[in-house]
Amino acid sequence: MEHTPPRKIPFSKVLCDGDELQLVREVLSSGWLTTGPKTAMLEQLFAKKVQARHALAVNSCTAALHLGLEAVGIKADDKVLVPTMTFTASAEVVRYLGADPIFLDVEYGTGLVTPEILLEALGAYPETKAFIPVHFAGQAVKMISDEGDGILEICHRNGIAVVEDAAHAFPARTCGKMIGSIGDATCFSFYANKTITTGEGGMITTDNDKAADRIRIMRLHGIDRDVWNRYSRLGVSWEYDVVAPGYKYNMPDINAAVGLAQIEKAETMREARQRCAEYYFEKLSGVDCLDLPVVRVPIEDHAWHLFVVVLNQKAKVTRNDFIKYMTEMGIGTSVHFKPLHRMTYYRDRYGLRPEDFPEAERIWRGNVSLPLYPSMTYEELDYVCRTIMGILQ
Numbered sequence: 001m002e003h004t005p006p007r008k009i010p011f012s013k014v015l016c017d018g019d020e021l022q023l024v025r026e027v028l029s030s031g032w033l034t035t036g037p038k039t040a041m042l043e044q045l046f047a048k049k050v051q052a053r054h055a056l057a058v059n060s061c062t063a064a065l066h067l068g069l070e071a072v073g074i075k076a077d078d079k080v081l082v083p084t085m086t087f088t089a090s091a092e093v094v095r096y097l098g099a100d101p102i103f104l105d106v107e108y109g110t111g112l113v114t115p116e117i118l119l120e121a122l123g124a125y126p127e128t129k130a131f132i133p134v135h136f137a138g139q140a141v142k143m144i145s146d147e148g149d150g151i152l153e154i155c156h157r158n159g160i161a162v163v164e165d166a167a168h169a170f171p172a173r174t175c176g177k178m179i180g181s182i183g184d185a186t187c188f189s190f191y192a193n194k195t196i197t198t199g200e201g202g203m204i205t206t207d208n209d210k211a212a213d214r215i216r217i218m219r220l221h222g223i224d225r226d227v228w229n230r231y232s233r234l235g236v237s238w239e240y241d242v243v244a245p246g247y248k249y250n251m252p253d254i255n256a257a258v259g260l261a262q263i264e265k266a267e268t269m270r271e272a273r274q275r276c277a278e279y280y281f282e283k284l285s286g287v288d289c290l291d292l293p294v295v296r297v298p299i300e301d302h303a304w305h306l307f308v309v310v311l312n313q314k315a316k317v318t319r320n321d322f323i324k325y326m327t328e329m330g331i332g333t334s335v336h337f338k339p340l341h342r343m344t345y346y347r348d349r350y351g352l353r354p355e356d357f358p359e360a361e362r363i364w365r366g367n368v369s370l371p372l373y374p375s376m377t378y379e380e381l382d383y384v385c386r387t388i389m390g391i392l393q
């Protein structure tokens, strides 16, 4: 007989209960489906939300990271620092430009690069051109500090550009500032399971006018004016110039329409995820063999994209068995991440060894991401917690 789990709780679930359908309908009936007025509106709203001078919509966070590195001048053979505990997108974009990633270990508990880890890397690689901090799970790295020893401050003192991977971090804050208003460029993801979604999509923010101009041109074939600007002007102009071999990274208005509905509820969805995180902390803090995430920012500054726990050495089950039992009980989980130093391409190309990343290895031995989404009920949370305790005790 087939085993049917008592409950079905997904790892994540998108919430499209607002104006998503209505706004998409408007786009479809308008006759203009690609980048246009909805995208422009999403950019304006997003810039306002994160208090950035410029917000440029693109078709993924990966595209945003590529354009960000290009705009700060990364070229072939440059060195760019990237944490090992991230998605491959953070490092592959370095390779797009012919530059080389230098992988950094992260702090156990937060999964973040600390100023100490950064300083050590700069000692070993003084020729570094840029750093891509990842705001893992939605918690910001220590970008700035009253003492001036934050990651942005260290980088700028050393002439190093900071392009933030904020795929997990909307909306998130640190030291009273929104993520998106701090680094040289900040890259967000609107992928289907991220904190807000456009199906596929991304945004890059910057306060630098020159960088914004470059990104605007490079996201659409290196053409000197947006298609929509050309066609919306009186006396439609067919004429355009190509000033660089750009990319095809623009966001269609169909996707931007979904984003407009999502951005309205970004903060209420964040609060709903925080409520889930608080429940996990309350119920699971007594479980000896489980290390819960370490939170160094006020809890409401955290975007709560992920709730990553680590099965420590006291656990009697392996991570993989734990995931198997959770699946049998109908609970979806995930792993963020298998560190990049363990991926064949990076490992072989750069001769990476696990022993050079001891903290990431400690995380990797037991990391599991628990279900976390805005519409998750207390009953579902309770079922997940009771199942975990049943497996581990």
Ligand SMILES: *Cc1c(COP(=O)(O)O)cnc(C)c1O
Pocket: 059, 060, 061, 062, 063, 086, 087, 089, 090, 134, 165, 167, 168, 188, 189, 190, 191, 201, 202
């Ligand atoms: C999801 C993710 C990305 C890539 O986002 P896309 O919008 O799918 O390109 C980049 N970095 C991190 C850390 C991610 O989790």
